[in-house]
Amino acid sequence: MAEKTVYHYSVDPQFVDFTLNATVSSIGDFILNTAGTDAQHKGFGVDVLSKANRSWVLSRMAIEIDRRPSQYEEFDLRTWVNENSRVISTRNFELVDKSGNIFSRAVTQWCLIDFVKRVPVSLTEIESLCTPFLCDAPSPCALPRKISSVEADTVSEHKVVYSDIDFNCHMNTMRYITRMIDMLPIDLLRENKPLRLDVHFMHECRLGQTLKVGYAQRNNISMFEVTSEDGTVACRATIEWK
Amino acid sequence: MAEKTVYHYSVDPQFVDFTLNATVSSIGDFILNTAGTDAQHKGFGVDVLSKANRSWVLSRMAIEIDRRPSQYEEFDLRTWVNENSRVISTRNFELVDKSGNIFSRAVTQWCLIDFVKRVPVSLTEIESLCTPFLCDAPSPCALPRKISSVEADTVSEHKVVYSDIDFNCHMNTMRYITRMIDMLPIDLLRENKPLRLDVHFMHECRLGQTLKVGYAQRNNISMFEVTSEDGTVACRATIEWK
Numbered sequence: 001m002a003e004k005t006v007y008h009y010s011v012d013p014q015f016v017d018f019t020l021n022a023t024v025s026s027i028g029d030f031i032l033n034t035a036g037t038d039a040q041h042k043g044f045g046v047d048v049l050s051k052a053n054r055s056w057v058l059s060r061m062a063i064e065i066d067r068r069p070s071q072y073e074e075f076d077l078r079t080w081v082n083e084n085s086r087v088i089s090t091r092n093f094e095l096v097d098k099s100g101n102i103f104s105r106a107v108t109q110w111c112l113i114d115f116v117k118r119v120p121v122s123l124t125e126i127e128s129l130c131t132p133f134l135c136d137a138p139s140p141c142a143l144p145r146k147i148s149s150v151e152a153d154t155v156s157e158h159k160v161v162y163s164d165i166d167f168n169c170h171m172n173t174m175r176y177i178t179r180m181i182d183m184l185p186i187d188l189l190r191e192n193k194p195l196r197l198d199v200h201f202m203h204e205c206r207l208g209q210t211l212k213v214g215y216a217q218r219n220n221i222s223m224f225e226v227t228s229e230d231g232t233v234a235c236r237a238t239i240e241w242k
Numbered sequence: 243m244a245e246k247t248v249y250h251y252s253v254d255p256q257f258v259d260f261t262l263n264a265t266v267s268s269i270g271d272f273i274l275n276t277a278g279t280d281a282q283h284k285g286f287g288v289d290v291l292s293k294a295n296r297s298w299v300l301s302r303m304a305i306e307i308d309r310r311p312s313q314y315e316e317f318d319l320r321t322w323v324n325e326n327s328r329v330i331s332t333r334n335f336e337l338v339d340k341s342g343n344i345f346s347r348a349v350t351q352w353c354l355i356d357f358v359k360r361v362p363v364s365l366t367e368i369e370s371l372c373t374p375f376l377c378d379a380p381s382p383c384a385l386p387r388k389i390s391s392v393e394a395d396t397v398s399e400h401k402v403v404y405s406d407i408d409f410n411c412h413m414n415t416m417r418y419i420t421r422m423i424d425m426l427p428i429d430l431l432r433e434n435k436p437l438r439l440d441v442h443f444m445h446e447c448r449l450g451q452t453l454k455v456g457y458a459q460r461n462n463i464s465m466f467e468v469t470s471e472d473g474t475v476a477c478r479a480t481i482e483w484k
Contacts, residue, residue, distance in 0.1 A: 013275040018407045025405070033255040161424035162431060165260045182403035186449065189404060207428065
């Protein structure tokens with residue numbers, strides 16, 4: 001069995017908000033980019049898979065943040081895969097500050113897809129690549145939750161532009177979260193409140209599409225739904241404020 | 243006289259576009275964040291100046307980019323101040339790849355302001371802090387050019403949101419450039435073309451304002467102007483494609 005793998009980062013000025021703490025989106029970017037880089041280092045990244053017409057697609061994600069780290073703060077990001085079912089690979093993350101405190105935890109669930117047909121394929125295809133890196137450690141927080149449809153109180157529009165897209169010309173994963181958080185009352189972001197973010201990615205959005213971002217606040221839960229022009233749900237998320 | 247100071251960076255996945263090369267905005271972010279960090283290290287950063295109710299404000303900027311570096315590429319960023327006139331401090335930058343080739347050069351011009359009254363003050367106030375760090379090396383490219391008003395062919399609207407603002411609750415400097423570049427035909431960005439960007443920052447924009455971003459293409463020059471609701475020009479820029 002493998003061990004957790006550790007990466008080291010610092011909160012450069014690009015990653016902070018007006019409170020000089022890292023944004024939720026930038027913490028998510030650190031996590032997802034580590035997922036990509038780590039898979040590549042271990043031999044099951046998109047660089048290898050794409051040769052066989054396969055790619056990873058993020059399906060669900062949960063991130064718990066006790067505090068957002070401050071500008072120039074350094075931290076370790078530990079990652080490990082602890083389960084590969086037939087259809088889902090579970091990658092886990094812990095963010096650890098200089099005093100050794102875990103200030104953020106995440107669980108991400110990935111599907112393997114045939115990227116020409118855009119359909120999921122069985123993970124047994126790449127079992128021999130992945131199994132040596134399985135780690136016998138539990139996920140650091142509850143698995144991503146199911147998220148029900150949202151009756152939005154506020155809706156904003158967003159056109160998918162150049163700065164939003166990834167190498168597939170799809171909207172970048174964390175851009176959905178950025179657009180959602182931009183709808184929150186600014187006072188919710190002024191304090192560095194603990195939170196849990198759950199996201200379900202359902203359909204990819206492309207350059208030039210106009211998206212609707214719906215937001216509703218229900219007690220301590222912020223609920224979001226992103227839909228494309230034809231009403232297809234692209235993404236749902238909740239933020240629970242603790 | 244001081245020497246050039248060197249910082250080291252790598253093009254993490256957060257900084258690339260769909261071509262997997264660093265965006266113009268992220269190169270600008272590296273440059274401006276280095277300006278801030280370097281001033282802080284040398285004792286004339288906003289951390290020190292703010293105690294005397296003073297701050298740096300970026301007035302004009304020129305960035306030449308021969309090629310945008312690729313994802314995971316590492317580079318050195320050399321910076322030096324070579325002139326402090328009564329009203330303008332000139333900070334210079336060279337980005338150098340692993341083979342020693344300079345692939346980007348920049349000149350930025352900063353004013354010192356009284357941040358309560360929002361008026362420029364004389365740099366002679368902080369002469370004793372800055373003079374030891376003056377470096378006897380020429381600017382690496384032509385100084386920022388004057389930019390005339392633009393008759394826009396296309397106009398887009400942008401509301402200033404949470405993810406746009408800095409610690410002053412003003413629109414982040416490079417966000418103007420991101421919004422401008424988002425208006426370009428995608429084909430201009432598909433190739434990694436050499437370019438020169440000139441920017442003149444004229445008025446700050448605040449959270450909640452709705453901005454108009456005007457764009458016109460004149461031969462090999464892309465011209466931009468950002469205005470706020472009352473018609474005040476916030477920022478003008480040109481990109482010359484080489």
